[in-house]
Amino acid sequence: MQQFLEQLPIVVDALNDGFLQTLKLFAVTLMGALPLGLLISFCSMSKFLPLKYLTKTVIWIVRGSPLMLQLMIIFYGPGLLFDFNPWGGGENGRFIASAVAFILNYACYFSEIYRSGIEGVPKGQQEAGQVLGMTKSQIFFKVTLLQMVKRIVPPMSNEIITLVKDTSLARIISLQEVIWAGEAFMKGSRGLSGLVWPLFFTAIYYLLFNGVLTILLGKLEKKLSYFQA
Amino acid sequence: MAFLEIQNLVKHFGSTHVLEDISFTLEKGQVLAIIGSSGSGKTTLLRCINFLETPNYGKMRLNGETLFDAEDQATLKEDEIRKKRLHFGLVFQSFNLFPQYTALKNVMLAKELLAKERPDYKANKKAIHQEIEEQAKGLLVRMGLEDRMMNYPQQLSGGQQQRVSIARALAMEPDILCFDEPTSALDPELTGEVLKVIRGLKNSDSTMIVVTHEMEFAKHVADKVIFMADGVIEEWGTPEEVFEHPQSPKTQAFLNKENF
Numbered sequence: 001m002q003q004f005l006e007q008l009p010i011v012v013d014a015l016n017d018g019f020l021q022t023l024k025l026f027a028v029t030l031m032g033a034l035p036l037g038l039l040i041s042f043c044s045m046s047k048f049l050p051l052k053y054l055t056k057t058v059i060w061i062v063r064g065s066p067l068m069l070q071l072m073i074i075f076y077g078p079g080l081l082f083d084f085n086p087w088g089g090g091e092n093g094r095f096i097a098s099a100v101a102f103i104l105n106y107a108c109y110f111s112e113i114y115r116s117g118i119e120g121v122p123k124g125q126q127e128a129g130q131v132l133g134m135t136k137s138q139i140f141f142k143v144t145l146l147q148m149v150k151r152i153v154p155p156m157s158n159e160i161i162t163l164v165k166d167t168s169l170a171r172i173i174s175l176q177e178v179i180w181a182g183e184a185f186m187k188g189s190r191g192l193s194g195l196v197w198p199l200f201f202t203a204i205y206y207l208l209f210n211g212v213l214t215i216l217l218g219k220l221e222k223k224l225s226y227f228q229a
Numbered sequence: 230m231a232f233l234e235i236q237n238l239v240k241h242f243g244s245t246h247v248l249e250d251i252s253f254t255l256e257k258g259q260v261l262a263i264i265g266s267s268g269s270g271k272t273t274l275l276r277c278i279n280f281l282e283t284p285n286y287g288k289m290r291l292n293g294e295t296l297f298d299a300e301d302q303a304t305l306k307e308d309e310i311r312k313k314r315l316h317f318g319l320v321f322q323s324f325n326l327f328p329q330y331t332a333l334k335n336v337m338l339a340k341e342l343l344a345k346e347r348p349d350y351k352a353n354k355k356a357i358h359q360e361i362e363e364q365a366k367g368l369l370v371r372m373g374l375e376d377r378m379m380n381y382p383q384q385l386s387g388g389q390q391q392r393v394s395i396a397r398a399l400a401m402e403p404d405i406l407c408f409d410e411p412t413s414a415l416d417p418e419l420t421g422e423v424l425k426v427i428r429g430l431k432n433s434d435s436t437m438i439v440v441t442h443e444m445e446f447a448k449h450v451a452d453k454v455i456f457m458a459d460g461v462i463e464e465w466g467t468p469e470e471v472f473e474h475p476q477s478p479k480t481q482a483f484l485n486k487e488n489f
């Protein structure tokens with residue numbers, strides 16, 4: 001017990017550093033994938049058929065293969081294929097490669113959520129706006145947008161919770177996120193070695209963070225529950 | 230010259246011929262009822278008149294102005310169509326109220342957005358909004374909804390929702406108000422309140438086109454009745470002519486089936 005209490009602050013300190021990297025990857029992925037996903041969803045609904053089918057193929061590949069594999073291909077692929085490393089070295093390079101892989105992967109998932117949200121708003125809503133003389137952009141911003149948001153919040157919440165856990169996959173290219181930081185205490189880290197519990201202890205970080213997210217997203221959902229769409 | 234003139238309107242969806250050579254006229258202040266079995270093209274005709282569909286052929290004139298001519302590209306421009314739509318209002322079978330807004334806001338929204346295009350908008354913003362709100366409240370009172378203004382659509386009965394949507398259409402002050410089976414989505418006990426409101430509009434001299442299955446209503450409220458079958462006007466005349474002395478066998482068969 002005495003020993004555990006001595007180790008705890010050292011471990012927590014290391015895990016905090018790791019979790020900061022986890023949070024960074026989470027935030028950067030959201031900031032990139034939320035807008036990129038919308039763009040991809042417009043492409044997948046395009047009336048220009050080559051663009052539509054190209055986009056649908058990319059979505060199929062990205063959603064149909066493991067993110068872990070995509071991470072490795074993006075990180076190692078350019079070096080192996082072209083003898084060229086676009087990511088730069090060190091932790092920073094690993095972070096950029098991880099962010100690119102996560103943004104691409106999640107943008108494809110988000111795009112399908114956006115698409116179902118956009119297509120889910122009944123055609124009659126747009127037509128009601130049209131016969132009242134509204135412009136296309138007025139109809140989008142004043143009529144359909146909020147109904148779309150209401151439709152996508154629940155599935156989006158699920159994806160966001162999954163993203164928090166998925167960030168741990170970046171461990172495969174040695175990104176120093178919280179799992180990596182916990183695992184390091186087995187081999188040796190910050191003067192401690194042979195410890196297994198720090199790895200399990202990382203679960204608390206995920207649980208706490210997802211708890212907070214669940215509450216926030218639930219509040220948003222509740223806020224939009226005043227109307228039915 | 231008639232107020233509204235529809236000439237030789239044709240609408241195809243691919244190889245499906247939905248409207249074939251539709252022509253009729255309507256005078257200001259008149260009520261036109263359109264009857265006919267399901268699939269005969271009534272909704273499509275109203276959608277063409279409201280520029281939700283583009284006819285393949287034909288002309289549409291209102292008050293002497295050519296609003297649509299399939300052979301004149303100048304009448305097909307998107308931003309002008311938006312303005313031309315304002316000559317007409319359309320009340321949908323399924324209401325299509327905006328669920329995220331209260332009854333009052335549903336009625337005000339389009340008018341508020343349109344007001345932003347007024348040159349004096351910036352200077353008189355407050356007064357303009359005040360005026361729009363007063364007008365919307367007045368319309369809702371006329372629809373018997375004075376205690377429902379702050380309710381969201383889902384909190385209203387079907388009949389109340391349809392009355393809000395009538396108020397919403399009236400707020401734009403259309404020259405001609407169109408109804409597409411306004412009571413078909415309602416429980417039978419709620420149709421009366423909506424029909425009463427439409428009857429009230431007739432007394433205030435609105436020009437209306439009402440697609441309806443309510444034969445009693447068509448007979449007693451309409452000035453003119455059109456019977457449509459398979460995309461053509463099979464019979465056209467006063468309620469007396471169409472209901473009491475139908476000439477076409479198809480009309481006779483339809484009216485018999487409707488127990489008329």
Ligand SMILES: Nc1ncnc2c1ncn2[C@@H]1O[C@H](COP(=O)(O)OP(=O)(O)O)[C@@H](O)[C@H]1O
Pocket residue numbers: 242245247265266267268269270271272273274
């Ligand atoms: N967008 C469309 N595409 C193809 N066919 C359509 C479309 N809209 C209507 N139709 C067809 O046109 C015919 C008339 O439909 P509609 O105008 O709704 O008739 P009504 O309102 O008299 O019941 C129907 O056979 C319908 O299937």
Ligand SMILES: [Mg+2]
Pocket residue numbers: 271272273410
């Ligand atoms: Mg119809």
